[in-house]
Amino acid sequence: MRTLVSILIPAFNAERYIGETLASALNQTWEKKEIIVVDDGSSDETLRIAKTFERANLKVISQENKGASAARNVALSVAQGDLIQWLDADDLLAPDKLAHQVTLYRNCIGGRVLISGAFGTFHVNPQRARFRPHSLWQDLAPAEFLFRICTENIWMNPAVWLVSRGIAEAAGPWDERLTLDDDGEYFSRVVASSEMIRFCPEAKAYYRQHHTGSLSRDVSQRGCESLLLSLQLRIRQLRKLEDSERTRRACVHLLQTWLDYFYPEKKDLLRQVYGLAGELGGTLTVPPLSWKYVPVRAMFGWPAAKKARRLVSNAKLSARVRIDGWLRPSVRSWRW
Template identity: 45%
Template structure:
């Protein structure tokens, strides 16, 4: 069912839950714009994010340039977002961008991208088999289909970290299998573009960085990853637990130690989030009616 919200001018589409990829593909079929901005629930765009990227687009020729921008993490207070530049914050060719990403285990929030409809169609639909890792696989294809990445440093995206996330893998077999399938597809996409020694080495680093997600829960996936690394001329090392968890491994085994290594940082993170939430609540409790009007105006600008 498709509904138009007269107040905001946005369409909402409701359907049975068949996964994020199918929902995004349906959204693209329904949309009519010449440029595509993908958003998750925890993404916040600066009010001039798209305007700044479109300004740069107007100064260039062709619709196959892909635009990115600066982004930062926040919990509850967007004003405290941390913007930490990485080697990806630059104008780069598709090959250089992807190789740098894996060489440095870097990340680019999906909401930073702005792509033309023409480029989006050339990249193809979201991979419906994936329930996690779909962002990386999809944007790998978008990047490869582009004529290059144009980084717009003045444009900004704010990414809210949450206690739980659909991208969290944990011990879920379905998510581990999906993540590894997505990684295999990404590697195949990149090697179709370039199979040099540097590119293969970057692929091995990519596998190594994600190996802890499968170890020790899925020795079959670990074995497949090792075989893939071998064909690329590399070798994977077994993930090492931090010293704080090694005694747990000695007494109770690798699986329990792995669970502890995932749980304990989350407990610390939740305490930090609770503190930030309290400070956010204190800050908003004193907002006057005139401030609220200004805030409403700001929110409208963000959505525009």
Template identity: 40%
Template sequence: MKVSVLIPMYNAEIYISATIENVLKQTWSDLEVIIVDDGSTDNSYALAKKYESENVHIYRQDNKGASAARNLALEKSTGELIQYLDADDLLSFNKIEAQVKLYTKINDKNAIIASGILLFDGDVMETICIPHRQMSTNSYNKPVDLLIDICREKYIVQSSIWLMHRDLLTKVGGWNEQLTLNDDGEYFFRVVGQSSGVYFCSEGAVFYRNTPQSLSKQVSQKAIESQLLATQVMTQVVIRLENSKRVRAACVNFYMQYITRFHSDYYNERAAIEIKRLGFDINTFKKDTLYKIAYLILGQKLIKKLSEIYHKK
């Protein structure tokens, strides 16, 4: 069963050679590598071209963003199963093989296979790898349960942990090319929402590089607007699966975590509207300076308290 490894690349000359070599050392041999250079201004494209072969294909586009690069990579791919991989991340050598074997055992095109994830900084062979908030070791026969847990901040959505059939992705549609922040979260919420279940593979893992230039660390106005749109879509996906009190409470928690992260009037005011639509009235936007200061100090405690009250089924 052929696996397509899809790698969007932008100014990744420091990492791209190691990432490509890492994929080529996978114990699962029936794979292809599709790399889309998103208008890099460094030496990334030239370095990647050195690896071009029958199974490694390099494409180039004007700078349109990672989502556009992933859409093009999927379009150019031919594998039955799809593995997304960021240009600065790595996979354990058995990661794909272990997931393919589990996928074959389940024998369901709508099933998703997930792996663990380890955070590292620098050289993976010389640094201490820290387990990240990864997928549960339990299977999720009901996709909504996983999405609720992510809204509750138990786990993360990271594009490289998943292995999926291309037919499932065709049903979901492409990456939203208007998003610059949490585009992966928005996309994989849609994927999980269309799936029949998510199964954790205990063998193999993703090595996620902690880089300061990561898009996930953006705090620009454009990034904040992207996060709001992504959060709106993600919560809608969960509610369509199950419109219940526990789901709406989890969605409120989702909005609240970004309120405390960004401290942005733009995000806060619009998030408050969404929270009210979910049936909650949380007034965090009073103009009084002392109130704002108190909220910034007590915000995390408030979120925890809300979670304890409203997450009860």
């Protein structure tokens, strides 16, 4: 019997992109698939557009706005697949992505094997996506995978994964308390619930960077509380797999990487971060600041310098998106 793959898509105000995302899911050459879209209370035309794609193997669910993690949990609760493909409502899959990964999965004998793949970043035109390999693009043991994330500050787009039902059940649901770094926390559990990660270089996903995304730096109290909780949970997962001097150093490095979110204005949370680093046997240093923003910090303080950096980063990204839009072919129905 052929393996059923569930493609799960949470969507919120994604009217500009949901059509292309659903087309990339429907165009998968792996025929035995179901697609579940959960509209999380969108205020635009996302739900209407998604419903125009409904058919026997594509279901659209609507709920009041509860957040991305809640929408993903709803999709997972109704999924029937043996394998789970997560896909954000603005990202894309190469047509043969699932076919390559399912084949690799079925060739793996025994154990909880987790399948990863390659991803490229694009703004408007996926034909110009940039694929930048890094040290996670290979077969790895779970502890080594999480260790490298901590020490190298690298990331895997959620769409790269093909997750077996057994691993998904062992990992548990998405944590609905989290609004920031929810994917980092969830996939740390997924990785920790596996026995081996197999990398499939032919399986390609496309990550659309069309807005500020992580560059927006959600520095609200709620966002920073979510980030701290996520970091605590991610550190717990790595230490469950391997509690050694090298993994504790890696966890301190992870805290240092994200310290900028808390420093210096989130004093209560900052004390917790410093305390956690101390428990791990390490210390944290003042986050680095490019020379360009040192005068702003000197005159107006750290918060103003961080805001200036965000504005410049966002302006650069907006310019790249506009340029890519101008260069995009006039025919929208591109193919890989």
